[in-house]
Amino acid sequence: MGTGYERLPREYRLKRSRMRLLLWVIATGTVSVALTLLNADDLSTSFTYPFLVAWVALMGWLFRATLRCSTTADLKAIHVRAMVKRRRLAWEDIQDIRVEPNPGAALHENAPDVQVYAFGRDGKKVLLPFLDDLHVNVEREVAVLLEAWEELRGEDWAPVPEAAARVDRHNARRGAMLNGFAISMMAFVPLTVPMLLPLFVDMPGWLGSVLQPLVVLGLGLPLVFALTAITTYRRRTRDG
Template structure:
């Protein structure tokens, strides 16, 4: 099966590339604006700064355009903006889809990302292998089948690494659970902070109900409690 369908390459789509280019153009313009509007700036500094800014952003665009995930008979290669990572099929311990914590705060962001876990339990994001770019369910099924076929008949799962992977995922989910608890606690804390406006309260209680104490202590406490409860429920 795999020798007929590999290599498989996942790259940015045309729409995503245009979006990245647009963001980079806006950022470059914002960086160049003070260089060319400051009247007292020496011409040499203006030109050197402009060249450096344009070179940096051109490098970012080129790196984003080259970024990809490639699966072939030897394993998986992930080319990012800064570095290239390679994993053989044999050293991969698992391939998982995990939620994108920032999806709710970024319009159009992928709701999930795909990660490959190496022999040490560390994860590597498989760039452009998400629900926005490909048929994620189908591609994930294909990669799992290729992994099972090409990792070798004597491959064995490491219970120690699997526990490390599960605990790492539980920690990330716990952080998100804690944030949910913190945001949920925000509105009751607002109500409590308004109580002194509607009646007389003792001085110690008024201090406890001050916004600085409520939000400085209450929200972090809710986040910590929520994180611990979520983690305990998952492990």
């Protein structure tokens, strides 16, 4: 097996199976919207037909733009083509390439569990489209890109101090958010205890109203999350 740059170029695009799924979702949604509008008696044709034309145009653009999204790595740079813009990250400008968990995975079963980001010279992270666990072997592909980066960035490469600091702050924020969510989930059961007390103990009227589920969970969980996230972020930024 060759070195990292010898295994370039590499291109990452939407898989055909995912392409068909996206097309099916768009087509089904469009038919549903069309039937709803056409069967609505209180909508005039002057609104219905222009709206349907605009909807079809929007869905067509969305499908085409998604197909055009890609990540390409060659000997010069990593080229990122997103839905509305492109970005070129020269190897010498890249500060890091990292795998991060996808927060959307918990909300959508078809979302990738992990995604890959490159950090540019300004320290901002750039999502590398389709470089995720739904499309590729992330561990293998990231290893190739990291090896190519180390070989092609130049022998005199050094991290940009401002960018490195920004990357560290980003990692601290991400760790704080994840820790906040984890502790909030763990706090759910303990928070149910005070909610159950009025069932077994006579409480003053004002205290009973405070211990209502909506109040305890509505205030308690956000408070636990905020305190945990802030404490974690400060500790990580202080420890470096």
